[in-house]
Amino acid sequence: MQLMSVLNLDLTKEIQRLKKEKNAIVLAHNYQISPVQDVADFVGDSLKLSRLAGETDASYIIFCGVHFMAETASIISPDKKVLIPDLEAGCSLASSINPNELLKWKNENPDAVVVSYVNTSAEVKALSDYCCTSSNAVKVVQSIPESNTILFLPDMFLGAYVAEVTKRKNIKIWPGECHVHAGITDKDINRMLNKYVNAEFMVHPECSCTSSTLYHISNGDINGESKILSTEGMMNEARVSKNNQFLVATEVGILSRMRQENPSKEFIPVKEDAICKYMKKITIEKVYNSLVNDVYEVKVPEDIARKAIIPIERMLAIS
Known part of the structure; x- marks a missing residue:
């Protein structure tokens, strides 16, 4: 235990030194392990961290979260180098729908407005009209004329909640969920x-x-x-x-x-085992490795980013 404490202390000092040397910031989601939160410049939810990514003057953004969050930071800040310490830090909810599935759904409902939860890939965002978070999903839906059919994805529970609150009958909901x-x-x-x-x-x-x-x-x-x-x-x-x-x-x-x-x-x-296995993949050792070796860069292709920024900006404006 003492050896591990010394190791973490040394890594903490090295991370702080490297951040200054490389003009880097570390953003950590609230669900990261404590040692990662402790070395972060900012801790918060994905929306807050995405906004911070757009405001920072840093050259490097080390995003300690899951992949779609790093993608969003890359879309908002295309001039920054966005790194995620572990490429396997994915999201079960984001994986519950892919671009081909969304295209098929849109073709079946050609006049519908697509509202995508922020927990989606950049490619899915690029095919969407609006993004939303759980806190502004109701506002986003209410901003859309009642005559428009809405395709809400991918979280079926959030979609059902929004439909209940807004009392809209023309919301079609994708059957996705997250493992937590x-x-x-x-x-x-x-x-x-x-x-x-x-x-x-x-x-x-x-x-x-x-x-x-x-x-x-x-x-x-x-x-x-x-x-x-x-x-x-x-x-x-x-x-x-x-x-x-x-x-x-x-x-x-x-x-x-x-x-x-x-x-x-x-x-x-409420539930002690409510643990996101993907969030927990990132460790302080991986944060250090990310800073030292510039890994792993998350860069959204320009054509996708150009389309995905539109629903993201609409989300930010409404929230």
């Missing part, structure tokens, strides 16, 4: 709410891992009051709330930051 949120059920939540009766329940709306939870809330399948908050909203709520105990329904990586910023409060995961 599929494992968080209303039964899990109700069991924990019954066990921790004084805990404040928070669910994060900007990650696919909780979209099924949002759907169950809208259907009344979950007992008690629920607070649907963005990442920063979650963190702010944890700081200002008079409660000292919280039930958190999302990927467990965010608990590290919550506990670090609020040491006197208790944060309990």
